[in-house]
Amino acid sequence: MKKVLIITYYWPPAGGPGVQRWLKFANNLPNFDIKPYVLTPKKPNYAIIDRSLENEISSKINVISCPIFEISDFLPFKNYFNSLRTGNISQISDQSFFEKILFFLRGNLFIPDLKIFWRKKSFQFLKKFLQKNHIDTIITTGPPHSVHLIGLDIKREFDINWIADFRDPWIMLNSNMKFHFLSKTRSKHLKFRNMVLQNANKVIVTSEKLKNYYDKLTGNVVKITNGYERINIKYDLDKNFTITHVGSLYPDRNPEILWEVLENMCV
Template sequence: MSAARPLRLLVVTYYWPPSGGAGVQRSLKFVKHLPALGVEPTVLTVDPAQGAYPVLDHSLAAEIPAGVRVIRTSTSEPFGSYKKLTGRQQIPYGGFANESKTSFTQQLFKFVRGNLFIPDARRGWNAHVLQAVADLFAQGEEFDAVLTSSPPHSSQLIGLELKRRYGLHWLADLRDPWTDIYYRAELNQTALARWLNARYERQVLEQADIVLTTSADTKRLFLGKSAKLKDSKFHVLPNGYDESDFRLPSSPSAEALLITHTGTISETYHIELLLGAVAECIRRHPEVPLRLRFVGKVADGVRQQLTDNGLLEVTELLPFVPHDESVGYLLRSTVLLMAIPDVPHNFGILPGKVFEYLAANKPIICVGPTGSDADNLLQECGAGRAWPYDAYEAMLEYLESLVAQWRVNPNLDLPALSHTRYSRRALTEQLVSLLK
C-alpha cells in the first residue's frame, strides 16, 4: 500500500442516511472518524428513492464528513410488490417485530423471501453495486481494501465477488449472525434453501481476509462453520457510542422515577414479569411516582402486557424519533431498560444501544440470559446486570432498591463508567489498525 496517499477504503453498506435505526450507525460512525485517522472512505449505498428502509432519520446526514464521496446506486427488490399485496406501508423490521399479527399473504411472503431470495430479499442490489465498482475501476480508480457491512448478508456476496474479480483486501463486517439469526424459523426454508444459505455463509467466512463480529459469542458461532477457519482472521469489534452525541448534560427528572427503553421491542423479549414487578412496586410504594417510557416500535403483544398489568396510565409510548432526540430521552431518564430476545444463540446478542446506555451513565435494568455478552459487559462497566426472564422476585427487589435510593436523591446517575474504549473513535482506530 502506497505511503504517498491515504489508505483508500471502499465501504459497501445498504443502510446509510436517510435510513434510520440501529443498522446505519456502525458504518456511519466508522466513516465519520476514518478521514481524521488517515483513511479515505468511498461509500457505496442504495438510492434512498429505491431502497427499502424500515425507518428514516434525515438528521443523520449531518454526520457524514464533508468531502466523503457517497455513490448511490439503483436496486431491484420485491418490497414494492410486498406493500401492494399486503396493504402494509411499512416493510418488515429485522425479526418481523412490526408483524405481530400476520395474514396468509404475509406468511406467503415470508416463505417466498426465505426460499427464493437467498440470503435475503435485498440481493437485487448486488448487480447494481458490482456495476458501479466496475465503472470506478474502468475510470482508473484504486482502492486498498473493501469493507462490506451486513445485514443484509447479501451484501457480503458483493465482497466475495470483488475479491474474486479484483483481489481486493476484504473485511467482512457481520453485525448479526447469518444462518443462526433468531428469526430463521419464521422463513420456513426448505432443506435446499438452508443448504444454499449455509454455503454462501461458509464461502464468505472462508474467503474474507478479515471477519469482524460485534460480540465474542457471535465470533464463536461463525468460527464453527468450517474446519478451514482460523481464529486469527476473526476480530471482535463491538458497536459503541459517539462522544459527540453526549455533549448535553444529564438531567433526570425530579418529578418521577422514569424507566426508559429505546428501540424496537417485541414479545420475544419477554419483559412481562418485569412489567409485573413494576406494577407490584407501584402498588407497594404509591408515594413514589414510578413511570415507564418506550421510544420506538413497541409490538402489539407488549402493549397488551402493559394493559394486563395496569401500566398504560403510567407509560409513555413514543414512535421512532431521530437519533439525537433518542439520546436526549436517555439523558432525561432515571433508569434505562434493555432486553435480550429469548431466542436461540442469544448469548451473543449485544445491541448497539447498550453502549449509548453506558455513555448516559444511568443504572441499567437488563432482562436476558445470565453470563451472556450483554450481562458480562454491564457488570464489567459497573452499570448493572442481566436478570433472567423468570427472575420476578429479584427484579422486584432491585426495583424496590431503586425506589429507596430515589427517595433520598432522585438523581441515580452513576459515577463515570469505564466505557471509553467503546467510543466510536477508539473502535475506528482498531479498524484502521486492521487495515494497515
C-alpha cells in the first residue's frame, strides 16, 4: 500500500470551502490502496469553525499535528485579518486610510502570507517524521501558499515525490489587490511561486483557465476540479426552477446582472 502525506493548514474543525477538497480526497484515497497521513497545525487560528466536519474524517486517516506560531494572534485588529479570509472586507475604493495602512503592512511584511511561521516548525517536525516513517508522496495544498514552501523544503531535503495543489492562484487572487504590494513584494511572490512550480513533480489546479496559465511556466500541470458527493444532498429541490452556486459570494463578486434577471422573471 502506498503512503501519502498531505500537508494542509485547513482541516476540521475549520469550516468554509478550503477544507472540503482534501477532506473528501483523503477519505477516498484508501479505496485506491493509498494510506493517507495528514499534517495539520496544532491550535490554529481558523476564521470559520464547523465542528460537524470532524465527524466526516475517516478512521483510516492518520492525522498528525505540529505547533504553529499564529502571528495574527499577537497583531492588533486581528478581526480585520479574519475578515479578509471570509471575504468580508471593504473594497479598495472604500478602504479607509487606516485599512490601507493595515493591509499594506500585512501584504508587504508577511510573504507569502501570515502562516509563513509554520514553515520552519513543520520542516523540523517532518524531518524527524520522515526519517521514522516511509512516505511515497507528499501533497501540499494552498492557500495559504506558505504550505507549498514546506513542501519545497522537504523536496530539497529528501528528494521525495511532491504534488503541489493550487486551490487558488498564487499571485492573481483578487484579494491580493487589497494588500497594495510593492514591486519587490510582488517579485518575491513570483519567485516563491516559480520555485514551487519548477520543483514539484506534479502541479494540480482546479480550473482550465489556471491550467492554461501555469502550462506556460511548467510542463507538469494537471486539472482536478472540485467535486461533490451525491449522498450529502438531502434537500428537496424545486421541480420547476433551481439555481445552485457552488462556492462563496464575496462582496467583489456581486452578480448584479443575475439579480436583475431574476427580478424581471418574478414580475
